[in-house]
Amino acid sequence: MAKTGHAAAALIRIEAVSKSFGGIPAVDDLSLDIMDDEFFALLGPSGCGKTTLLRMLAGFEVPDSGRILLDGTDIAPLPPHRRPFNMMFQSYALFPHLTVEGNVAFGLKQENLSRDEIAGRVAEMLALLRLQGMGARKPDQLSGGQRQRVALARALVKRPRLLLLDEPLAALDKKLRAETQFELVALQRKLRTTFVIVTHDQDEAMIVAGRIAVMNRGRLEQVGSPAEIYERPKSRWVAGFIGDINLLEGKVGKGGTTLDTVHGAIRVTNAGSAGTTAWLALRPEKIALAMKKPRSGRNAVPGVVTEIGYLGDISLCKVRLANGAVMQVSMPNSGAELPSAGAKVWLVWPATAGVVLKQ
């Protein structure tokens, strides 16, 4: 699905953009396309430059080098107030001296619209975000969730080409955050506005975004759909940042179909040229536990169960291998009996279960 998006012209093209503060790079030679009408997530650990990139899009920071194009035109000469983008600030930045209505109408009043049109669009936006009846309140009379929706309404009412959201849900509690994530997706589908969300929460990025850019230290690690990034990470770093991962190091065997590890030869697919070092990345849910060695076909490595953690829907099992490495296995709690700590087990998976990583 994301592949078809690539064929269309990019709404935003970020070309080799760099920005450093006091000689320390915050965004480093980053290139990225954002398509029209997509929900795009910038994901990365704290301090990796997500906010800096977003602020360069909004015009609050000027790139040291590189270009940002909107519909093919460089937007460097446009000051923030001339860019057809709106931002939802992490702190919401609601005007404390204005009512909810005043806040939402603020941006429209700069647009030479008639009074009626402003009132109509404000009312429509308040209804869309379930803020009816709160128009006359001041921001400090609202709950955190309501403030968040006012901030969203204020940015969306301008009908921007691009909505920038900087950690929009960080201040909400877990349950509200989960609800709001789905609301954001529904809102994006309905309004067909391009959303770019910044988050350091991988679950959030996976839930809301059609495509995710994983950033690390100012650089782009990988761009792709949530499934691509989860199932086909390009590097050990991405694999470890998105979800849990088990890594087995080895040398690629002849034909690129085996990996020679300390646990013996492991069957893989697409390992690349023989003789090079590579890592097999295996998600915990792709491994099965067996009490006896399976007869053939699948990979099997023996180990000892060290810990079992019950998480409700699944159980997490830690298994120590002969070389001391600990592997994580997750099993759905569907009634089958779980092994106990100390049990000798076999870790079993097919050749197609993992990804071979070169870096």
Place this chain on the structure above:
Amino acid sequence: MSSRGAQSWSQRAVLAAPYLWLVVFFLVPFAIVFKLSLSQTAVAQPPYVPLLDLGAGFAGLVDFLRGLGVETYVLLFSDTLYLHAYFKSLIVALVSTAILLLIGFPMAYGMARAPRRLQPLLVMLVVLPFWTSFLIRVYAWINILQRDGLLNSALLQLRIIDTPVAWLASDTAIFIGVVYSYLPFMVLPLYARLEQLDRSLLEAAADLGTPPWKTFWLVTVPLALPGVAAGVLLSFIPIVGEFVIPDLLGGSDSQMIGQVLWVEFFANKDWPVAAAIATVLLAVLVIPILLYERAQRRALEQR
């Protein structure tokens, strides 16, 4: 239960503290001044009657109350000297406060937007004049404003004027002195307010399509209003009662109310009239404060 009682008792004590302060340092002195304003002058020590004779018991109290009257207030409102002085004081305070706001706001704004590490230094510079005596600084202005003073020689050198101007002993000199002296009282509360202004609000305004000059009027100024109110009150009220500056820099043709009060008290030894002047002055000043308070409370209740 008992601990809650003790807590509410200590809470009450905390709440009572400002009231106690008000009673001891405002209401009691004011009662004394007010009583004085209802007395008559006398060639005596102290220079007024009646005096409360506690030894005479109830009869003494009755005598004392009979001796009080409102003659001083009648005099105050019948002689235009006093009305003129009140009027002039209010005008001087009003105009100077307006000038102070015009100068002080840009100063405070500039300070608040200066690099963080420079700001303590800038605040120091604003406060620096307080390190010299107020009186000496006003005397220095006499030196600057006099006929062969610094101001005239500078203006002559720059060929802006060709004959020296008589700055001293004029209302202009009063305005210069007042604005100079009260500038920190305007700048500091404004700075304190503007310095707290969340910059992301300015960015949000820009993001919503507002050019910087408009953001200033739509966001910065409304959010600075409490600072403006504080600065205005801190300047306006003391300027109305100002004595030293008009006495040293102003002319002798018209006087401000502080000067009149001084003359009544020290030169004419008419303590009751002086006390009446002070009482009316207080009323004139307290009314705007009360109005301001009420407006604020209403704004709070509206929430």
